[in-house]
Amino acid sequence: MFRPKLPTMPQPTGTPTRPTVVEATTITPGTPIPPPAPVAPAPVASRPTVQVTPGTALALVGGGTAVVLVVGAVLVSMLLAVAVTAASVAVCAVVLRSLLASETKRR
Template identity: 55%
Template sequence: MFTPKYPVSDTITALRNATRPAPTDSVSVQHHAPVSAPAPTSPTRPAIHLTPGSTLALIGGGTALVLIVGTVLVSMLLAVAITGASVAVCAVVVRSLMNHNR
């Protein structure tokens, strides 16, 4: 479906002959029949056969991947939240110390 469609070789020969200028001398021009090239074939790919065991393995692997990625993202969010809270506490303590001297 997504493979390119190639023109037949006689179409290419006709296009090439149309762009060449006509011979000006009186020498006879020999015309050859276009050689037909074999049609391009797509490479054969082996069919994928899913057995019930391999289907369960794919589902289990996908679930594990989603859980691992989710855990990493949540832990990163938690690290950012804890860092922000600790910076806020430090700011309050420093402000309290600065105001206490006055």
Template identity: 60%
Template sequence: MFTPKYPPNDPAPAPTVIQPQTAPAPAQSHVPVAPPAPASNRPTIQLTPGSTLALVAGGGAVVLVVGTVLVSMLLAVAVTGVSVAVVAIVLRLLVKDLHRER
């Protein structure tokens, strides 16, 4: 039940190594030429001033909302801690008064 189950080995063909063809190079050219970069199929995003302003405003709103939530949570923890401390003091005083009456 707890033994790992591995997928069966897939016999893939061995990668083929392509040897570059050696062509006589001109005597003056010693720098290899890189192949051209493939064209990207992704659409490009063009930001206009209006869309940039909308992005900045949206980011600012997100920062304000997240900051408000975090500060509210911090205040809730602080208030809870103070109230637990007050309850502990009151209980300690009540227990102390009970022991005096005996």
């Protein structure tokens, strides 16, 4: 059960053939390749590539408004969390001060 089972090697399907030896040939220098012709620069577009249609402008305004609202909600919630934490720390400080003051009066 715990012994691994090794796969058997597949048998070759074709008849084995010896590789053929390719004889080296002599290299004769050819004609030199002429340098490439200079490429003309691409023409500059006469109009801007981005065109804002009324529909895309409305979509951009809507998307921007959504982003501002979401970021504002996150910031307000963080500010509220800080305020609640500060209030709870202040209450703890007042309670501790009261306990310590009453203990010193008893002595």
